Amino acid sequence: MFNVLKGTHDVILDEARQYSYVEELLTKVASLYNYKEFRTPIIESSDLFLRSVGEGSDIVRKEMYTFYDKGDRLITLRPEMTAGTIRSMVNNKLFANQDFPIKAFYVGPNFRYERPQQGRYRQFNQFGIECCGVNSPYRDAEVISLGYNALKMLGFSNLKLKINYLGDEESRSKYRDALRDYFGNKIDEMCDDCKERFNKNVLRILDCKVPHDIEIVKDAPRIRDYLSENSKKYFSSILEFLDRIGVEYELDDNLVRGLDYYTGVVFEYHYVSNLGKNYGALGGGGHYSNLINEIGGPNLEGVGLAFGIERLVSVMQDDNLFDDLKSNLDVYIMPLGEKVLESANSLANFLRLNGFSTDICLENKNMSQMFKKAERRNASFAVIIGEDELNNDCIILKNLHTKEQIQVNNEDLLDKLDELFDEEEHHHHEEN
Amino acid sequence: MFNVLKGTHDVILDEARQYSYVEELLTKVASLYNYKEFRTPIIESSDLFLRSVGEGSDIVRKEMYTFYDKGDRLITLRPEMTAGTIRSMVNNKLFANQDFPIKAFYVGPNFRYERPQQGRYRQFNQFGIECCGVNSPYRDAEVISLGYNALKMLGFSNLKLKINYLGDEESRSKYRDALRDYFGNKIDEMCDDCKERFNKNVLRILDCKVPHDIEIVKDAPRIRDYLSENSKKYFSSILEFLDRIGVEYELDDNLVRGLDYYTGVVFEYHYVSNLGKNYGALGGGGHYSNLINEIGGPNLEGVGLAFGIERLVSVMQDDNLFDDLKSNLDVYIMPLGEKVLESANSLANFLRLNGFSTDICLENKNMSQMFKKAERRNASFAVIIGEDELNNDCIILKNLHTKEQIQVNNEDLLDKLDELFDEEEHHHHEEN
Numbered sequence: 001m002f003n004v005l006k007g008t009h010d011v012i013l014d015e016a017r018q019y020s021y022v023e024e025l026l027t028k029v030a031s032l033y034n035y036k037e038f039r040t041p042i043i044e045s046s047d048l049f050l051r052s053v054g055e056g057s058d059i060v061r062k063e064m065y066t067f068y069d070k071g072d073r074l075i076t077l078r079p080e081m082t083a084g085t086i087r088s089m090v091n092n093k094l095f096a097n098q099d100f101p102i103k104a105f106y107v108g109p110n111f112r113y114e115r116p117q118q119g120r121y122r123q124f125n126q127f128g129i130e131c132c133g134v135n136s137p138y139r140d141a142e143v144i145s146l147g148y149n150a151l152k153m154l155g156f157s158n159l160k161l162k163i164n165y166l167g168d169e170e171s172r173s174k175y176r177d178a179l180r181d182y183f184g185n186k187i188d189e190m191c192d193d194c195k196e197r198f199n200k201n202v203l204r205i206l207d208c209k210v211p212h213d214i215e216i217v218k219d220a221p222r223i224r225d226y227l228s229e230n231s232k233k234y235f236s237s238i239l240e241f242l243d244r245i246g247v248e249y250e251l252d253d254n255l256v257r258g259l260d261y262y263t264g265v266v267f268e269y270h271y272v273s274n275l276g277k278n279y280g281a282l283g284g285g286g287h288y289s290n291l292i293n294e295i296g297g298p299n300l301e302g303v304g305l306a307f308g309i310e311r312l313v314s315v316m317q318d319d320n321l322f323d324d325l326k327s328n329l330d331v332y333i334m335p336l337g338e339k340v341l342e343s344a345n346s347l348a349n350f351l352r353l354n355g356f357s358t359d360i361c362l363e364n365k366n367m368s369q370m371f372k373k374a375e376r377r378n379a380s381f382a383v384i385i386g387e388d389e390l391n392n393d394c395i396i397l398k399n400l401h402t403k404e405q406i407q408v409n410n411e412d413l414l415d416k417l418d419e420l421f422d423e424e425e426h427h428h429h430e431e432n
Numbered sequence: 433m434f435n436v437l438k439g440t441h442d443v444i445l446d447e448a449r450q451y452s453y454v455e456e457l458l459t460k461v462a463s464l465y466n467y468k469e470f471r472t473p474i475i476e477s478s479d480l481f482l483r484s485v486g487e488g489s490d491i492v493r494k495e496m497y498t499f500y501d502k503g504d505r506l507i508t509l510r511p512e513m514t515a516g517t518i519r520s521m522v523n524n525k526l527f528a529n530q531d532f533p534i535k536a537f538y539v540g541p542n543f544r545y546e547r548p549q550q551g552r553y554r555q556f557n558q559f560g561i562e563c564c565g566v567n568s569p570y571r572d573a574e575v576i577s578l579g580y581n582a583l584k585m586l587g588f589s590n591l592k593l594k595i596n597y598l599g600d601e602e603s604r605s606k607y608r609d610a611l612r613d614y615f616g617n618k619i620d621e622m623c624d625d626c627k628e629r630f631n632k633n634v635l636r637i638l639d640c641k642v643p644h645d646i647e648i649v650k651d652a653p654r655i656r657d658y659l660s661e662n663s664k665k666y667f668s669s670i671l672e673f674l675d676r677i678g679v680e681y682e683l684d685d686n687l688v689r690g691l692d693y694y695t696g697v698v699f700e701y702h703y704v705s706n707l708g709k710n711y712g713a714l715g716g717g718g719h720y721s722n723l724i725n726e727i728g729g730p731n732l733e734g735v736g737l738a739f740g741i742e743r744l745v746s747v748m749q750d751d752n753l754f755d756d757l758k759s760n761l762d763v764y765i766m767p768l769g770e771k772v773l774e775s776a777n778s779l780a781n782f783l784r785l786n787g788f789s790t791d792i793c794l795e796n797k798n799m800s801q802m803f804k805k806a807e808r809r810n811a812s813f814a815v816i817i818g819e820d821e822l823n824n825d826c827i828i829l830k831n832l833h834t835k836e837q838i839q840v841n842n843e844d845l846l847d848k849l850d851e852l853f854d855e856e857e858h859h860h861h862e863e864n
Contacts, residue, residue: 005473359466
């Protein structure tokens with residue numbers, strides 16, 4: 001017996017349908033905003049992530065799947081998809097044609113060797129977007145609104161956007177100095193991660209989850225007091241637009257996000273269910289000023305966001321947001337005896353080619369067993385074929401919800417099914 | 433500048449749409465046959481593939497991406513998806529409930545360290561199905577017909593199914609003896625791969641592509657002369673059903689496929705374009721008697737098939753089967769001046785929430801530049817907003833195909849767009 005690797009998991013049957021439902025809806029919303037899909041490789045040169053994600057980040061320091069391939073290249077299973085997406089824009093010369101923004105969405109698996117815990121997997125799926133080549137508060141707001149609207153459409157009603165502004169280079173530089181001053185005589189009593197962050201990216205200390213450090217962070221200088229006039233104006237344009245389109249937000253001075261490359265606005269979508277359960281962050285993103293350039297592109301800016309699909313699905317499961325998503329089957333064919341098998345199979349083929357999802361019992365079961373199989377497959381109709389029906393070019397059609405059954409000539413079957421499904425549809429609408 | 437790894441490639445923009453179109457159609461056909469999605473991890477214990485794919489196969493011998501993770505586990509990037517799919521059926525106890533067949537489909541990336549060549553990638557996507565827990569010529573035929581119908585729906589018109597039957601254990605054992613007798617005094621002059629195959633899986637010699645070896649293979653004993661009565665009957669049931677549903681096939685004695693685990697029927701779909709170009713095999717599959725058991729499941733049989741997505745897309749590109757697939761945009765919003773930006777953005781948000789794919793120019797371009805941007809985005813309508821329109825609660829709506837433009841009050845815009853898109857749709861149908 002073989003097992004899945006620790007920290008990985010199978011997603012099968014109805015749960016796979018939940019995953020594809022979430023991915024399809026996110027993809028559809030991205031298309032409404034005119035984002036196009038980018039599918040970049042899962043394996044990349046390790047350099048790409050060292051440079052872009054940041055050597056000081058936890059991801060690069062502890063969590064990457066990195067190894068030598070048979071050609072002695074140091075390769076990494078991507079831990080996130082922003083770096084590869086921007087690399088592909090550079091390699092495919094999309095910055096050359098000067099038609100901005102370049103709007104990319106992506107969806108697919110990522111890999112981080114994290115300590116396995118509830119809802120955290122070593123292989124996990126992300127959906128995200130990158131809007132590249134522009135620097136405009138309206139583009140930032142557009143990206144934020146895309147994520148917000150997508151979550152609303154998935155059924156998350158009480159969303160709270162947490163938002164912060166890390167400022168332009170000038171503001172950030174002054175703020176970093178202030179943080180170093182503040183933490184300078186306190187860093188010795190803080191955690192090892194913070195000690196490292198103090199040197200590599202002092203902003204990340206604000207993100208620390210250690211209770212003792214949180215107390216120290218509480219009185220740290222706040223970025224908003226260090227923003228330049230330009231930064232203040234830019235940030236308030238974003239907020240005004242969010243007000244205008246009805247996105248509720250909350251300023252959060254300590255929000256910095258886990259990646260080193262964010263510069264301007266950063267944000268997270270937090271969710272509290274109708275029952276009052278606080279699920280925390282469902283995803284987030286931010287603005288980056290230097291990343292495109294660091295990956296070999298021109299000196300242009302961008303903004304992006306990402307959602308963890310595992311996270312969305314698990315919250316939606318827990319909060320019963322998948323209620324209406326039931327896999328079903330249009331027709332289940334029940335052949336009575338060997339002699340009718342070939343006709344029954346041909347009928348299955350015919351119905352499938354005409355757009356009806358169809359399954360058939362070929363395992364020589366009795367009627368009652370076959371009805372159980374139809375029920376487990378959540379079939380709407382049963383088609384029963386015995387020798388009598390075979391000889392008379394007809395079948396028995398049974399509605400598995402109402403239990404009504406009628407005899408239908410083979411040549412009338414398609415029309416009859418169309419008619420019955422229209423009625424079911426109509427009935428379904430009236431019920432809702 | 434960072435580059436993709438040798439043998440990998442970016443799939444972006446319109447080409448990504450071609451990939452998702454192919455994957456969505458295959459997924460839809462699988463659903464018509466009542467197959468359910470299985471998403472298994474990309475990383476698995478290496479053992480799984482050593483056992484299932486076969487230690488004698490080229491894949492395991494030369495092509496696997498295998499490495500130790502940080503926990504010293506020997507892991508492999510999956511080279512194919514049948515093994516993982518069946519492993520997931522075993523681990524998730526799907527064989528325990530005795531409701532057969534278990535019908536799985538999968539779609540996703542696989543990894544093989546192959547010599548890069550035209551159309552062959554080290555990371556490549558496969559779609560496939562597995563029908564597990566049954567042994568019936570009709571199930572085999574159902575799987576074959578699924579692949580055949582899916583390819584037809586993708587637009588492949590001249591399909592030729594190549595089919596062979598490797599026989600039950602008894603037939604295959606006799607046939608292997610006959611092959612060893614035949615090749616015994618010829619193997620010294622054959623290629624190194626054949627020498628290895630002679631010991632590990634003599635059937636695979638029939639698959640050799642070396643011209644000198646092909647000559648020798650020509651006169652080798654044929655499996656059809658070694659089939660038991662049961663095997664003959666089973667195979668002819670498959671063929672009869674294929675005849676009945678109009679699948680054209682061709683018997684091919686040398687077809688064995690590249691995986692060691694096939695036992696009964698094996699098949700490939702070959703395609704010759706209307707222009708007479710022979711594209712060779714688009715995909716294929718076969719029946720397996722021992723694989724489920726070897727992966728830790730009960731002693732039950734299965735049948736499956738797989739398509740390479742890269743292969744399908746590249747043939748469809750070459751044969752112009754994507755003609756109708758053009759990405760487009762419903763509305764492109766052109767704001768004239770800073771003052772209208774916020775209203776224009778709100779309008780974009782409003783249209784998106786109402787299901788119209790919408791983009792907006794925020795980059796301060798002049799009219800002619802904005803019309804070029806709209807054209808590059810293949811937009812159907814432009815919405816123009818200047819200060820006059822802002823003050824009068826209206827916009828200018830321009831049909832970018834007919835060049836007609838009208839003034840529309842904000843409150844009437846949705847109705848007007850619905851009406852115009854209905855007309856476009858109608859017009860489009862009349863043209864075709």
